[in-house]
Amino acid sequence: MYQPAEMSIWRGRVDHEEGALAVRWHERVTAMHGAIGPGVALLGFRCDAGVTRNQGRPGAKQGPTVIRQALANMAWHQTRLVHDAGDVHCEDDQLEAAQTVLAREVAQCLMDGHFPIVLGGGHEVAFGSFLGLARFAESQPKPPRIGIINFDAHFDLRGSERPSSGTPFRQIARMCQESGWPFRYCCLGVSEPGNTPALFATARELNVLWRLDDEMGIHQLADSQQQVNAFVESVDWIYLTICLDVLPAAVAPGVSAPAARGVALEVVETLIDQIKQSGKLKMADVAEMNPSFDIDNRTAKVAARLVWRLAR
């Protein structure tokens, strides 16, 4: 289920006649195995099972490939090392097993001092990511308060028996309840037409903090920043998860459920920078990249740009 990095994917334009600073990602990313020090660890989660189970449009399995391809050609402005930590493959419908393997890999990256960025896959990636972070948290002398910040048009709080891309935060809430941990979840960019009253009721029951997409315009940025700041202040560690369908469909068409409105990229990027500057960000993932519905690699490029920014 786990496969080490396939480094042949890291290729792109070469600008060496421009001098020593003319460097792109494909010339700097190294394989995790044999890594020379802690850095950013890119880990792919190749999975269609979550979206398929959630009545969505499959294709996210190819997400990690197209995000890496888009990253490969980006200019290198990074100050830290970036390692490719390989991929977790979900075979057929073996979603739970794939999430368990992802958790193991994430926990290992964290133990080794890396900053994991997981490339999805549907949003079922979040349960594996959180499991890995929770495992690492348990190894700390003092258990940290973990806060989840999800940029998403959807709560993904479905209560279905079968895990899917629509259930990860409900699964996490259940796990927290069973373990006696508080569930701290902040969902930014929620679309009212995209979530039934039942999901809003669940969010209320679980004390979820949220902000609607139509409360996140550029003119409302200060209020959004204040809400994010208050949440960040209330926790020790942050797990950041970005569902690409939080962005307008014109910016991110390559997802299972494109957003009619969405939150502007400039707002999402500004808030991500704010979260990063807190120094509490422990890991991140980018979910729902689906190349089957992309237009001219727009979504892959925007996903890569977000990873680029997180990995600065």
Ligand SMILES: N=CN[C@@H](CCC(=O)O)C(=O)O
């Ligand atoms: N991970 C995405 N989940 C959304 C999909 C909504 C849709 O397909 O319209 C959800 O379950 O609500």
Ligand SMILES: [Mn+2]
């Ligand atoms: Mn979503």
Ligand SMILES: [Mn+2]
């Ligand atoms: Mn989602």
